[in-house]
Amino acid sequence: MKRIEIYTDGACSNNPGPGGYCAILSFLGKEKIISGGESMTTNNRMELMAVIKGLEALKESCEVDLFSDSAYVCNAINNKWLISWQLSGWKTADKKQVQNKDLWELLLNLLEVHKVNFIKVKGHSDNEKNNRCDKIARDEIQKLQHI
Numbered sequence: 001m002k003r004i005e006i007y008t009d010g011a012c013s014n015n016p017g018p019g020g021y022c023a024i025l026s027f028l029g030k031e032k033i034i035s036g037g038e039s040m041t042t043n044n045r046m047e048l049m050a051v052i053k054g055l056e057a058l059k060e061s062c063e064v065d066l067f068s069d070s071a072y073v074c075n076a077i078n079n080k081w082l083i084s085w086q087l088s089g090w091k092t093a094d095k096k097q098v099q100n101k102d103l104w105e106l107l108l109n110l111l112e113v114h115k116v117n118f119i120k121v122k123g124h125s126d127n128e129k130n131n132r133c134d135k136i137a138r139d140e141i142q143k144l145q146h147i
Helices: 043-056 071-078 081-087 101-113 128-145
Strands: 002-012 017-027 030-041 062-068 115-120
Touching: 002 043, 002 128, 017 043, 017 128, 030 043, 030 128, 043 062, 043 071, 043 101, 043 128, 071 081, 071 115, 081 101
Parallel strands: 002 062, 062 115
Antiparallel strands: 002 017, 017 030
């Protein structure tokens, strides 16, 4: 099974507002960049879209080290919140509806295909690939604002 590295980031202006996402996939020294945006969205949706689009780009089942600066995404997986949400009928611990259920369900399907290790990185620091993802995601917002 191939081992892939994916860095992801999402960004949003005004939250909600125009948003962008980016995933940088690395395998054997080669990179593929996937990015896009939405005219009215939230930061959390863009963080999830970056992860989903990165995993969707894989053509076969892979082992993935996925780096994200999103506590929302990493904690939902690593702290088993996603499992708890499913078991509780998509309710949070305080009995509210889980936000972004549609995207979490897409991600769950992808997690059945790929073995993904979610790694939380500090945002806006000295991590080159995270910083590149952030810039590309913000560039996607700029494209939307100049349409």
